[in-house]
Structure formats: structure tokens, C-alpha cells
Amino acid sequence: MKVLKRxxxxxxxxxxxxxxxxxxxxxxxxxxxxxxxxxxxxxSHKQVVEAGKTLLDAEExxxxxxxxxxxxxxxxxxxxxxxxxxxxxxFAPDFVxxxxxxxxxxxxxxxxxxxxxxxxxxxxxxMIEQSSGLEHRLYLQALAELDDARDLLLTLGRKxxxxxxxxxxxxxxxxxxxxxxxxxxxxxxxxxDLPLTRAEIADFLGLTIETVSRQLTKLKSSGVxxxxxxxxxxxxxxxxxxxxxxx
Amino acid sequence: MKVLKRxxxxxxxxxxxxxxxxxxxxxxxxxxxxxxxxxxxxxSHKQVVEAGKTLLDAEExxxxxxxxxxxxxxxxxxxxxxxxxxxxxxFAPDFVxxxxxxxxxxxxxxxxxxxxxxxxxxxxxxMIEQSSGLEHRLYLQALAELDDARDLLLTLGRKxxxxxxxxxxxxxxxxxxxxxxxxxxxxxxxxxDLPLTRAEIADFLGLTIETVSRQLTKLKSSGVxxxxxxxxxxxxxxxxxxxxxxx
DNA sequence: CGGATCCTTGAACCTAATCAAGAAATGTGG
DNA sequence: CCACATTTCTTGATTAGGTTCAAGGATCCG
Numbered sequence: 001m002k003v004l005k006r007x008x009x010x011x012x013x014x015x016x017x018x019x020x021x022x023x024x025x026x027x028x029x030x031x032x033x034x035x036x037x038x039x040x041x042x043x044s045h046k047q048v049v050e051a052g053k054t055l056l057d058a059e060e061x062x063x064x065x066x067x068x069x070x071x072x073x074x075x076x077x078x079x080x081x082x083x084x085x086x087x088x089x090x091f092a093p094d095f096v097x098x099x100x101x102x103x104x105x106x107x108x109x110x111x112x113x114x115x116x117x118x119x120x121x122x123x124x125x126x127m128i129e130q131s132s133g134l135e136h137r138l139y140l141q142a143l144a145e146l147d148d149a150r151d152l153l154l155t156l157g158r159k160x161x162x163x164x165x166x167x168x169x170x171x172x173x174x175x176x177x178x179x180x181x182x183x184x185x186x187x188x189x190x191x192x193d194l195p196l197t198r199a200e201i202a203d204f205l206g207l208t209i210e211t212v213s214r215q216l217t218k219l220k221s222s223g224v225x226x227x228x229x230x231x232x233x234x235x236x237x238x239x240x241x242x243x244x245x246x247x
Numbered sequence: 248m249k250v251l252k253r254x255x256x257x258x259x260x261x262x263x264x265x266x267x268x269x270x271x272x273x274x275x276x277x278x279x280x281x282x283x284x285x286x287x288x289x290x291s292h293k294q295v296v297e298a299g300k301t302l303l304d305a306e307e308x309x310x311x312x313x314x315x316x317x318x319x320x321x322x323x324x325x326x327x328x329x330x331x332x333x334x335x336x337x338f339a340p341d342f343v344x345x346x347x348x349x350x351x352x353x354x355x356x357x358x359x360x361x362x363x364x365x366x367x368x369x370x371x372x373x374m375i376e377q378s379s380g381l382e383h384r385l386y387l388q389a390l391a392e393l394d395d396a397r398d399l400l401l402t403l404g405r406k407x408x409x410x411x412x413x414x415x416x417x418x419x420x421x422x423x424x425x426x427x428x429x430x431x432x433x434x435x436x437x438x439x440d441l442p443l444t445r446a447e448i449a450d451f452l453g454l455t456i457e458t459v460s461r462q463l464t465k466l467k468s469s470g471v472x473x474x475x476x477x478x479x480x481x482x483x484x485x486x487x488x489x490x491x492x493x494x
Numbered sequence: 495c496g497g498a499t500c501c502t503t504g505a506a507c508c509t510a511a512t513c514a515a516g517a518a519a520t521g522t523g524g
Numbered sequence: 525c526c527a528c529a530t531t532t533c534t535t536g537a538t539t540a541g542g543t544t545c546a547a548g549g550a551t552c553c554g
């Protein structure tokens with residue numbers, strides 16, 4: 001974890017740190033004016049964390065929040081006996097943290113190398129009080145996360161293993177920005193890298209690692225996907241994949 | 248669905264409708280000043296809806312929002328082939344509706360006879376813009392719903408049938424206000440009525456009706472609960488039930 | 495009292511989990 | 525760059541928890 005940039009000069013209207021930032025317009029910072037942005041950036045730091053790094057831990061008091069600038073973060077819950085469930089995945093420019101609660105009930109962990117913009121908890125909570133636009137953005141993200149969580153509930157409660165895996169692949173495909181896609185021989189073909197291991201996919205879908213592997217193999221045999229080097233997926237026809245999701 | 252009360256006089260500081268209302272302080276209305284409360288109540292109506300009534304339908308444009316004053320509301324999603332999953336249960340004084348989205352992706356349905364305070368969509372959205380406190384309350388409720396949804400994700404993804412049923416019973420017990428409880432012969436004993444049918448419990452827990460029934464029977468044989476008249480549950484020792492939930 | 499709905503129980507089946515082994519990919523140090 | 529260790533993934537055989545199919549019993553309501 002190394003700090004890449006420091007705070008900008010005080011009278012800089014749009015801080016350097018924020019200028020090329022993904023969260024600057026699409027994320028919560030889009031709600032801030034130049035002064036607020038300057039203050040936030042003065043006490044923020046951009047950091048790159050390696051895969052596996054824990055950002056927030058259940059039962060640990062939270063001292064900071066972050067915006068994701070690149071990479072993928074998983075939110076998970078665990079039972080006392082070790083059974084684990086991933087309850088959410090977050091991508092840029094999502095906000096990571098649980099405002100108005102001294103501690104999180106979740107563990108937040110980077111699943112890939114991830115770039116974060118991190119700032120202290122009390123600063124954000126103070127800015128929320130000053131800027132209703134900021135709270136509005138946070139509210140909208142919470143509503144989006146609620147929709148995601150409820151979609152996943154339907155998946156876990158009612159879909160077959162095959163449908164779950166197809167649903168997951170489609171979700172990742174949709175989170176892969178056009179242009180970052182792999183180049184397909186066929187023009188219409190979509191391709192992407194899975195950010196998660198098989199074990200993580202299993203924890204996300206409420207399955208075992210073996211079942212995930214078998215279903216990927218079967219989707220491959222059915223011609224719905226091709227799998228290259230374990231993590232690289234190609235989808236010749238997105239409609240075909242969508243038809244496997246059950247919805 | 249019958250209207251019970253009409254709007255109060257314009258210069259009434261605290262409207263009649265709101266005076267004895269559960270949502271007045273604990274719900275979102277707690278964020279409103281007397282003027283705002285008067286305006287909201289002028290365009291609200293209190294209604295009693297019977298069990299089974301649909302409040303909001305997926306894919307239908309939303310025209311109104313409600314506060315729950317009494318009763319239980321279920322939020323559900325359905326796959327094209329009819330498989331169904333309940334993704335949330337709401338109790339008084341919860342707010343029902345999805346602000347900032349022209350339509351809901353969920354169906355909201357009364358599971359018991361329910362008392363609602365209903366008001367038009369555009370009014371609420373206008374008041375949100377005026378009152379940051381109102382949006383703050385809505386945000387807090389969304390965060391609470393997100394926590395609930397994620398707890399349920401862990402249940403659906405990783406718990407056994409027995410643990411799921413125990414988890415559900417404990418959740419209902421905790422939502423049964425002290426005093427509304429049934430009188431136990433033993434003082435320490437808790438008791439409550441299940442608001443849901445076996446079929447609804449199954450839809451909530453991602454199980455079948457038969458499995459729910461069997462697990463209730465087994466919890467009964469184990470002495471963890473007693474079941475009277477199908478819907479009435481008694482829990483001699485809450486700790487014993489909590490020990491069955493897996494967490 | 496009769497009909498409908500809701501709930502329970504049993505038997506057979508099936509999907510996904512578990513147990514087990516080996517193959518592929520990744521990373522490390524020489 | 526290769527040999528080796530480690531982690532990740534796949535595949536097979538078996539098991540088990542929950543579903544499906546089927547029937548009968550409670551409970552509720554007019």
C-alpha cells in the first residue's frame with residue numbers, strides 16, 4: 001500500500017488528485033463544489049492495494065472510507081463455523097463504507113489490485129451535514145446496492161447452479177467497460193477476464209467450487225462460452241448467455 | 248380499501264391524522280416540521296388494506312408511496328417461469344416505495360391486513376428536495392434494508408433448511424413488539440403469530456412449502472418451539488432458538 | 495355442514511455437496 | 525530459463541439434503 005499523490009495547493013480550484021478521477025463526476029464527488037472537493041482531496045490519499053487486502057472488517061470500528069478508482073472489491077459475511085457468502089461486488093466509481101454506523105457488519109476486501117481514494121470517516125460525515133447533494137449521491141448508491149442485493153437474493157433463492165453461473169458471467173460482462181474488452185476475432189464477440197477465483201465465484205453464488213467448475217465446463221460444451229486460461233471468458237453471442245440466466 | 252380519515256384544517260399545527268401515528272416520530276415523518284407535516288397529511292390518506300392487496304407492482308409506474316402504520320408487507324421478485332422469491336419484509340413504521348425511480352423492480356404486497364398512510368409520488372419527491380432531513384431518514388431506512396437483504400443473502404446462500412427456518416422464526420420474534428406478545432404460562436416464554444403462510448415462508452427462505460413444514464415439525468420435536476393452530480408459535484427459550492440459526 | 499385453502503407426512507428422485515485424485519496454471523529460486 | 529512448489533482448477537464417484545409427486549388431515553369460512 002503506497003501513497004501516490006499528496007494534497008494539492010490550497011487555492012487550486014480542482015485538485016490534481018481529482019482531475020482525472022473516475023469518481024469525480026460519476027461517483028459521490030460529483031456532488032461537491034470546488035471548495036469541498038479541495039478540502040476532501042487535501043485529506044484524501046490515492047493508494048494502490050494488492051489483491052486480498054482487507055479494507056473494512058466486520059466488528060472493527062471504521063475509521064476511513066474510500067472511493068474505488070479501479071479494481072473490484074468484494075463485501076462478504078461469515079458464519080461462526082466459517083461458511084462464507086459474498087453479499088456484494090463493487091466497482092469504480094463506487095463508494096466503500098457504511099456511513100452513520102460506527103462499525104460495518106461486513107468485511108470489504110480487494111479481489112484484484114485496486115486503486116482507492118481514501119479519506120477519514122469524520123470528514124465525510126461532516127461534509128454530509130453541509131452538503132445535501134453528497135448525501136443524495138450516497139442515497140442513490142445505497143438504492144443501487146439494494147437492487148443488486150435483491151437481484152442476488154432471487155439468484156440464490158430460486159436459480160439452478162447453471163443459471164447462477166450464467167447470471168454471474170453476464171453481470172461481469174456488463175461491468176466490463178467497452179474498449180477494455182478483449183479483442184474478438186468475430187466482431188460481435190464479447191470477452192472479459194473474471195476478477196474472481198472459482199472459490200470466490202462459489203462464495204458469491206452460494207455454491208461449491210466444484211459445482212462452479214462443472215457448470216462452466218457445461219456452458220463451454222454447450223457453446224455458450226469459451227474459456228481460455230481459466231480466467232479469460234469469451235461470449236460469442238450475449239443473447240445466448242442471457243437466455244441461460246433464467247430471467 | 249376504505250379511506251378512514253380526511254385532511255385536517257389548514258392551520259392545525261399537528262394534523263389529526265399524524266397525532267397518534269407510528270411513523271410520526273420513528274418513521275420518515277419524524278424529519279418534518281409542522282408545516283411540512285400539514286402539507287403531507289393534507290394530501291395523504293390512511294387506509295386499511297386486506298391481506299393479499301398489491302401496493303406496488305414490478306414494471307408498473309409508481310404513482311404513490313406509503314408508510315406502514317400496522318401490518319406486514321412483503322417485497323418479492325419473480326422469474327418469467329413463475330419461480331418467486333421474497334426479498335424483504337417490512338413492518339411499521341417502514342416507508343414503502345422506491346424514490347427516484349419511475350417504476351419499482353419489485354412487487355409490494357400486504358401479507359396481513361395492513362394500515363397505510365399513502366401520499367402521491369410527486370409530493371414526496373418535492374418535499375425531499377426541500378428537506379434534507381427527510382432524505383436523511385429515507386437513506387437510513389435504505390441502509391437498514393440493505394443490512395436486512397445482506398443478512399438474508401447469507402441465509403439463502405449458506406444455511407441449511409433447519410437454520411433458515413430458525414432464522415426466520417427469530418426474525419419474526421424480534422419484530423413482535425413486547426406486550427403484543429402472547430401470554431406464556433412460563434414467564435420467560437415468548438410467543439407470536441406468524442404473519443406468513445408456509446408458502447410465503449418458503450418463498451422467503453428459498454425453500455419449498457414441504458421443507459418448511461418438515462423443519463417446523465423437527466424444531467417442535469426437538470423442543471425448540473411449540474406450534475399451536477399452525478400460525479401460533481411459542482418459544483420456551485429464545486437462546487435455544489438462536490442456537491439453531493447457525494450464527 | 496360443505497368446500498376451499500392450508501398444512502403435514504411419506505416415498506421416490508435429483509441436484510448439488512462431499513470426498514478424492516490428478517491436471518493445469520502460477521510463482522519462486524537457482 | 526528451467527525445475528520445483530504451491531495454488532487453482534477440473535473431473536470422477538459417492539452421498540445427502542431438499543425437491544417433487546402424491547395423498548390425507550386440519551383449519552377456516554361461508
